[in-house]
Amino acid sequence: MPKKHDIKKVLVIGSGPIVIGQAAEFDYAGTQACLALKEEGVEVILVNNNxxxxxxxxxxxxxxYLEPLTCESITKIIEKERPDGILPTLGGQTGLNMxxxxxxxxxxxxxxxTLLGTPLETIQKGxxxxxxxxxxxxxxxxxxxxxSTSSVEEAVDFANQAGYSVIVRPAYTLGGAGGGYCR
Structure with missing residues (x-):
C-alpha cells in the first residue's frame, strides 16, 4: 500500500474492555500500529478507555486520552486534535462501531x-x-x-429444526460473553 504523504496525525482507537486480560490481541496490534506510525513520522493520538x-x-x-469510547468523547478529541486520519480497526468491535x-x-x-485501514462498507458488512x-x-x-431472535419459543423451534448442540448468545458480543451451549 502506498504511503499517504498527506497523513501527518492519526487518531488510533484502542481496545475497549476494562477487564485486565481481555482483548490482549487488540492491545498488541494497537501498540505495534502506534509504534509503526511513529516510525513513519506520523503523530499518534490514542484514545482508550482502559x-x-x-x-x-x-x-x-x-x-x-483515557476516555469512554463513545461517539461524543471521540468527537471532542477530533475537534481538539484535528487528526488527518483515524485508525479504528485495532479496537475490536468497539473501534469498528465507533x-x-x-x-x-x-x-x-x-x-x-480519512478512515484508514478497512473501508467503512467492509466494516458494515462484517x-x-x-x-x-x-x-x-x-x-x-x-x-x-x-x-437472530428475541423469542425463546422461536429459538427452541430453530434448535429443534437445526439440531442440538447450539450456541446461544446475545447479539454482538465478543469472546462469547453472556452466551453458552444448549444441548
Whole structure:
C-alpha cells in the first residue's frame, strides 16, 4: 500500500474492555500500529478507555486520552486534535462501531478525517451478521445455520429444526460473553 504523504496525525482507537486480560490481541496490534506510525513520522493520538493496557504507555503514542469510547468523547478529541486520519480497526468491535457512528454522525466529513485501514462498507458488512451471512452465501461459502431472535419459543423451534448442540448468545458480543451451549 502506498504511503499517504498527506497523513501527518492519526487518531488510533484502542481496545475497549476494562477487564485486565481481555482483548490482549487488540492491545498488541494497537501498540505495534502506534509504534509503526511513529516510525513513519506520523503523530499518534490514542484514545482508550482502559488504562491497564500496554498501548497507553507514554512511549507508545504521542498523546493518550483515557476516555469512554463513545461517539461524543471521540468527537471532542477530533475537534481538539484535528487528526488527518483515524485508525479504528485495532479496537475490536468497539473501534469498528465507533468508526461507523462517527461517519453516520458526519464527524469524519466535517473535520476531513480519512478512515484508514478497512473501508467503512467492509466494516458494515462484517458487523451486520445478516448482511455477512448473505454475502457468504452469495460467494458459495459455507455458513453455520443461525437465527437472530428475541423469542425463546422461536429459538427452541430453530434448535429443534437445526439440531442440538447450539450456541446461544446475545447479539454482538465478543469472546462469547453472556452466551453458552444448549444441548
Amino acid at each position: 488504562p491497564a493496557t500496554i498501548m497507553t504507555d507514554e512511549n507508545i503514542a504521542d498523546k493518550v 468508526a461507523v457512528l462517527l461517519d453516520e454522525a458526519g464527524v469524519l466529513a466535517k473535520y476531513d478525517v 458487523e451486520d451478521r445478516q448482511i455477512f451471512k448473505a454475502m457468504m452465501k452469495d460467494l458459495n461459502e459455507p455458513v453455520a445455520e443461525s437465527l
